[in-house]
Amino acid sequence: MPISPLARPVDPTVWRPLVICPDPELARAILAVLGELGWPNAPFVAEYPRTGAVAGLGAEYHSNICFVDLLTNEQHGLLLVSEAAVEMTVVSLHPHHDAELILRALHRGASDFLSDFTAAQVGSVLDRLRRNQLAAQPRTVGAVYCVMPGKPGCGASTLAAQLAIEARRLGVGRVLLIDADFLTASVAFQLKLRSDFHLGDVLRDLKRMDADIWGRLTVPCQGVDVLLGPEDCSMPLAMSRAEASELLAFLRDRYDLVIFDLPGPAVAVETGLALLAGDLMLVTTNELSALHATRRAIEFLERSGIPRERIKLVLNRYTPNTGIKREDVRTVLQLDPITALANDYHAVQSAILEGKPMSEAASFSRSVANLARTLCNQKEETTEPAKAGGWLSFLSRRK
Numbered sequence: 001m002p003i004s005p006l007a008r009p010v011d012p013t014v015w016r017p018l019v020i021c022p023d024p025e026l027a028r029a030i031l032a033v034l035g036e037l038g039w040p041n042a043p044f045v046a047e048y049p050r051t052g053a054v055a056g057l058g059a060e061y062h063s064n065i066c067f068v069d070l071l072t073n074e075q076h077g078l079l080l081v082s083e084a085a086v087e088m089t090v091v092s093l094h095p096h097h098d099a100e101l102i103l104r105a106l107h108r109g110a111s112d113f114l115s116d117f118t119a120a121q122v123g124s125v126l127d128r129l130r131r132n133q134l135a136a137q138p139r140t141v142g143a144v145y146c147v148m149p150g151k152p153g154c155g156a157s158t159l160a161a162q163l164a165i166e167a168r169r170l171g172v173g174r175v176l177l178i179d180a181d182f183l184t185a186s187v188a189f190q191l192k193l194r195s196d197f198h199l200g201d202v203l204r205d206l207k208r209m210d211a212d213i214w215g216r217l218t219v220p221c222q223g224v225d226v227l228l229g230p231e232d233c234s235m236p237l238a239m240s241r242a243e244a245s246e247l248l249a250f251l252r253d254r255y256d257l258v259i260f261d262l263p264g265p266a267v268a269v270e271t272g273l274a275l276l277a278g279d280l281m282l283v284t285t286n287e288l289s290a291l292h293a294t295r296r297a298i299e300f301l302e303r304s305g306i307p308r309e310r311i312k313l314v315l316n317r318y319t320p321n322t323g324i325k326r327e328d329v330r331t332v333l334q335l336d337p338i339t340a341l342a343n344d345y346h347a348v349q350s351a352i353l354e355g356k357p358m359s360e361a362a363s364f365s366r367s368v369a370n371l372a373r374t375l376c377n378q379k380e381e382t383t384e385p386a387k388a389g390g391w392l393s394f395l396s397r398r399k
Helices: 025-038 054-061 073-084 099-107 118-133 156-169 186-191 198-203 210-215 240-252 265-271 288-303 328-334 347-353 363-375
Strands: 017-020 064-067 090-091 111-112 143-149 173-179 219-221 222-225 257-261 280-284 311-318 337-343
Touching: 017 025, 017 054, 025 064, 025 118, 025 143, 054 099, 064 073, 073 090, 073 240, 090 099, 090 118, 099 111, 099 143, 099 240, 118 288, 143 156, 143 240, 143 265, 156 173, 156 186, 156 222, 156 257, 156 280, 156 311, 156 363, 173 186, 186 347, 198 210, 198 240, 240 257, 265 280, 265 288, 280 288, 288 311, 288 328, 311 328, 337 363
Parallel strands: 017 064, 064 090, 090 111, 143 257, 143 280, 173 222, 173 257, 280 311, 311 337
Antiparallel strands: 219 222
8 A cells, every 4th residue: 555755764775673572462553554664574573582682683684773662561671772772773662652761761772762653653753763864973872891801810900990091091082990890899909099989879879860970979090980899898789780771871971981890701791781781801811720711701601692792802911922822712712812911010010009000101001002992993003913832622612
């Protein structure tokens, strides 16, 4: 049946929709309208996918817009909005025009909200979204990285702190470093900082958070805002996935780069940060025990729904003449390290003793700066990796 020009989207080839809608009536309504507008066979998921699966669904169907049902389970639907918004445009679906729910959905990353399922209304939304894409300058969405050790003691906290500082030195506008390792709280010790507030205070006040409150919670260091760990080492990090989603939405609007220092993959998965953040930096060394633990960490992350391509392996304290060669690490873990950081023990220890960032001339600083350039898409000074020895097959087994 022909449709009026007002109901027709800009071009049916512009959008490749994916519909996630467990509610049968809502599903029938949106699928019928999409069929009328030019997508008679839009991919449809009749139940909420497990956490972490939206990116895979989007890739499978080559989708660039996702319609998400908020009626069936509002909390789960909002989590999916946050997850899907990292990969594609999101339109939330609910039969009632609830202003509070609309704001919450937009805050989680939705681009629009539909409560009227007519061809004219849906076509108008798609047309507006397309015009906004064409008219707007590319929007810089704050990047979020989680830095964590494959095995405790691999230097993840040192890397997280130095990476934030090097990114700021490279000209990244607004940088935030969050110490989310409540047991060790290493960032405050390394940078000799003090604060009465920590991530737990942020979560407590998240519903009423604004610029004034936020400004009191962080401390500055070398142009970086730092949110420290708590003084009380017995305090657990209690963060729900819903809180993680809301927190990241708040931070992405205010910072160009956010770096979480996490104690390990288990906390990253339990809090939801592993799924909601951008890439995960898994830090290891070229020691056998560290590689064994890191291999298990990679397997755990994959089984928790984290695609392997989101795991960025960082080889720390690397000396080609000792330990396991970089290409052997690639064979063992079936993951190519994105960088090998210099083993600069004296510079690291001196900086910690003095309570200040390492000199830009230190080899560790230069290698971290190169990593920051890679993350910022700037030209990196590269070196050739050492040649492989190829004798670590016992660690290479995959379950």
